[in-house]
Amino acid sequence: MSTLTDQPLLAVDDLRVTFPTRTGEVEAVRGVSFTLGKERLGIVGESGSGKSQTGRAIMGLTPSQARITAKTLAFRGRNLLEMPASERRHLRGKQVAMILQDPKYSLNPVMTIGRQIIETLKTHEKVSNAEAKARTLAMLEAVQIRDPERVFSLYPHEVSGGMGQRVMIAMMLICGPELLIADEPTSALDVTVQLEVLAILDKLVAERGMGLIFISHDLRLVSSFCNRVLVMYAGRVVEELATADLSQAKHPYTRGLLNCLPTIGSDRHPLPVLDRKPEWAL
């Protein structure tokens, strides 16, 4: 085996993201460590737990006033923190891609869908116009859009949320990234559409052999989708679990997250709520 494949896709050790504020510094991410191979990793936590900031730091989308430090933050052995911006830009979209929550805000409203996807492709690869169009149409078909020719020339406001999110997935996968970060990819969608989009994502990730980081607040959804789950609370990973062992979760926060959802057929009144202990945030 070559050394390239021995290296993990992504190595994160002691990642910290700090924001300066008027009342002092706020550490949104406080020492997160994990490695990722060609697998599916879920990051779960509530709003403000630092899960999205972790994803953004890997992607290089942290706001400029924030400070990122880490002992290691490496993609395929290349240090992301010391990489020049141009090289980072090259990586972003080509090898590491990110799907954001709401297609209403993450697609360019004044560009047709086809043009946006081609733009991504042409930024990273030298292709002819005809080939770019052919690949875009093929990609739209891969995300199960029935009439790719028609959707190609539509504007984002002319498609539904579920369709928009498929377009987003198509745009992110067209360059064949090795790592995909999905930040709440389905929370803005209807329950019935959610499953369709997840199934498409699931299939493509499996077929193309990508590493996936799936960020969500929904522990159950993540556990049905990923191999491994990191549970974050107040900027730290409080528990790391294989999804098969979810029922044996030890940390009271993880157990609380699992228990607090109302389900059909369980008659629990009142619902158990999280009793947040200050020591969890230490």
Next chain:
Amino acid sequence: MTSAVSIRDMSVIYDEFAALDHVSLEVTQGESFGIVGESGSGKSTLLRAIAGLASFSQGQLTVDGRSYSGSRRDQEFYRTVQMVFQDPYGSLHPRQTVDRLLLEPLVIHGFTDIETRIHRALDEVGLGAGFRFRYSHQLSGGQRQRIAIARALILEPKILLLDEPTSALDASIQAEILNLLEQARRDRNLTFVMVSHDLGVISHMCERLAVMKSGKVVETVARDALESRSFSADYTRQLLMASEGFRRD
């Protein structure tokens, strides 16, 4: 059983599009009634038509024994019916303190014991007097939704219309708000009409539910029917499967 909300053959039409297409529903007093469906199914339009926020062109609406039409509602209606909206970030006035927000309905309806009522309302939603002079941007999403509930309950309504009250909140905060709503319903013997896209939430909160799709009620089932899967519509089955989470086939 007396009926709290009775809707017969109601249609809401925007230009050519029928957002509500001949819907009939019966909610009895003291009941908690759920409405599920995907976006665009008309579930929110139904609530808004009851509240007078959307005008219905056809059909009859009877609330607590009184008939209403179009979008005209009198003051008495708002004493009986109050509404809690989905997005706590959008439903509170950004430049009013909590005190001012809670004061407004009391002044409109001519209450005099304002001081005690505001105190009681804040206590009831578990926030305490310390929150009284804050602005909504100084509150978290869960706290804002508590204020929205306090504002709805402060007039002591009989019927509460809940439009996705927890879908903008974290799962753990959702549990707290659902518990709060259940407690309020027990204490005041309220009637709930609750809209949600989450079957789990609806089956937790409501005894009966209507499944809506493209402006029509597909079917009305009891909570137990969901558990035993004794419903007939295919669409209900789809929703139920969706609520069970992702599965690889």
